[in-house]
Amino acid sequence: MISGGGVGALWQWLRYLSGWRKQRQHQGRVLTLIATTLATATLLSFLVFLADTWLHVTTSSTQISLLEPLHSPPPYSFDLKPACWETGGNGCSLNPAATNTFLMAANVSYEVLGNISSTARVSTFNSDNGDYAFVAIPPSQELAQRDYTALTFGMRTQCEAVSQKCGLWASAGSTTGFWCSAAFSGNLQASHSNWQMVHFVDPALTDINITQVKNPYYLGWAGLLTTLQGVIDDPEIVDPVHGGMAFVMACNATLYNIEYDYVNGTVVRFVAQMTNSTVVEAAIGPMANDFAQPYLQQYAESAVFSNTSAELADKLSLSYSKAALSFFAQTINAVPATRAQERTSVLVARIEVAPLYALVVADLLYVVAGIGLMIAPLKMSSADVRQLQSRLGITALVADRFETEHELRPVKEVEDLFEECKGLRSRRIGIVRSEEHGWSYAVTTPEPEKNDGSDMELSLISPTPLAENRDGSSFRWDGASQRG
Structure with a gap:
């Protein structure tokens, strides 16, 4: 049946079984076995086709990352310069002179403050405890393909509007005064006094001896901005008689040693522990000498477009942290990260589990059927099988019915059954x-x-x-x- 017609012969035989009914002749066991074998093979091949089609239809492409550890971690961590540990924080950040005080490496600090540095930048991390600012590596094409764990320094500043507590009042066009303590008071309308930032070692804002600064340290922050009146409708915000907007803030700033994990462009783990006094001294020196005042004042002019005094305080807090760490950047060096790995993106095929298993099972069933068909003829004589096969075809049937001499002996080819092959007249x-x-x-x-x-x-x-x-x-x- 397989040699003569394949699936077409099987279909005709099945039609014969179902269509002739009572007139159908009894089917021999061999014929039934052959038809069953062909039907099984056809069904299994159809199952393989369906499973393979299902697999291809559901397969899609997706991008994955291959990770390879870097045995020599790149310099993504930061530590204080050795000179800072030897001389103390102020000794490596400020250069006092007779007429003025200078930054030790002003170009480094202002590049970081302007976000144009190729060695460091100030990033932010939002947590349940508030917003942290920390020193990190600037973005680059190389960094986009790497994950790492690094050590660095960070800061969190918290401010609260205390205008009412400090008696901020615009009593006249020439007077917008306040008094928080003897060390922090004044008239914001006076010349060169419309912006005041004083650093303290105590939360009461009374002790300005920052040479013995601790962590955290404190600051009083008062300002009169040239913004339109009535931008913030809040009792902690005062509108002076001659225009503008005035406020008084009480803040605290805490510096931290930071350990963070950077994975696929995102900080996924952030651990902050309070740092020592040497780090605090290196950070507070430039801020106490008003190097950041132009930046903070410019930022405050835009931050006033807030809804409440609390929102304004949060924005000013983060701006102070960023400025302090930018000037602090001159005192640190890049050192190797704790660990790092390279990510390589590749495009792969995403295969659904169900069609994959279906194809494997269908293939295995087909293999089992094939093994069975292989074992069956191995049990028989190969010569007998060939002789029987040669006589079961249509050609051998013609020779048997129409030739005078029937070949009872084994033959090598089906053509040997015909008298014509022996030179006899046909x-x-x-x-x-x-x-x-x-x-x-x-x-x-x-x-x-x-x-x-x-x-x-x-x-x-x-x-x-x-x-x-x-x-x-x-x-x-x-x-x-x-x-x-």
Whole structure:
């Protein structure tokens, strides 16, 4: 069946089984076995096709990252310069002179403050405890493909509006005064006094001896901004008579040693522990000498567009932390990160589990069926199998019915079953009309060729009946000649 027609033959046989009903002949065991085998193979191949199609339809592309540890971590951490540990914080951040005080490395600080530095930048991290500012590595194409754990320094500043507590009042056009303590008071309308920031070592804002600064330290912050009046409708915000907006803040600033994990462009772990006094001294020196005043005043002019005094205080707090760490950047060096890894993005196929398992199971079932079909013929003689196969085809059936000598001996090829292959004259097969006006096959024997090369005459002779009618009566060709 497989050699003769494949799936088409199977389909015809199935139609025969289902369509002929009671007239159907009994099917031999071998034929049933062959048909069952073919049906099983067809079904399994169809299952493989469906599972493979399902797998391809549901497969999609996705991007993943391959991680490779860097055995020599790049310099993504920060530590104080050795000179700062030796001389103290102020000694490595400020250079006092007779007429003025200078920054030790002003170019480094202002590059970080302007966010144009190639070695450091001030980033922020939002946590439940508030907003932290910390020194980190500037973004780059190299950094975009790396994850790392680094150590650095950070700061968190908290401010609270205390205008009412300090008696801020615009009593006249020339007077917008306040008094928080003897060390922190004044008139914001006076010349060069519309911006005041004083650093203290105590929360009461009374002790300005910052040479013995501790962590955290404190500051009083008062300002009169040239902003339109009535921007913030809050009792802690005062509108002076001659325009503008005035406020008084009490703040505290805490410096931290930071350990953080940077993964795929995001800080995923952030651990802050309070740092020592040397770090605090290095950070407070430039701020106490008003190096950050122009930046803070400019930022405050835009921060006043807030809804409440609390929102304004939060914005000013973060701006102070960023400015303090920017000037602090001159006192630190980049050192190797704790650990780092390289990420390589690759495009891969995303395969659903269900269709994958379905295809594997279908393939395995097909393999099991194939192994079974392989074992079955191995149990038989290979010569017998070939001989049987050669005689089960249509060609061998024709030879058996229409040749005079039936080959009982083994043959190598199916053609060996025909007399023509032995050099004998081949008989002809014809269609003859029966006595009942039906038609049947008949066998003729050709006469020898004539010497003159004319067509030979074929005498249709048959000493025995060549066929039978359906009623059992026989008929023969009557011996008429036919030109061949």
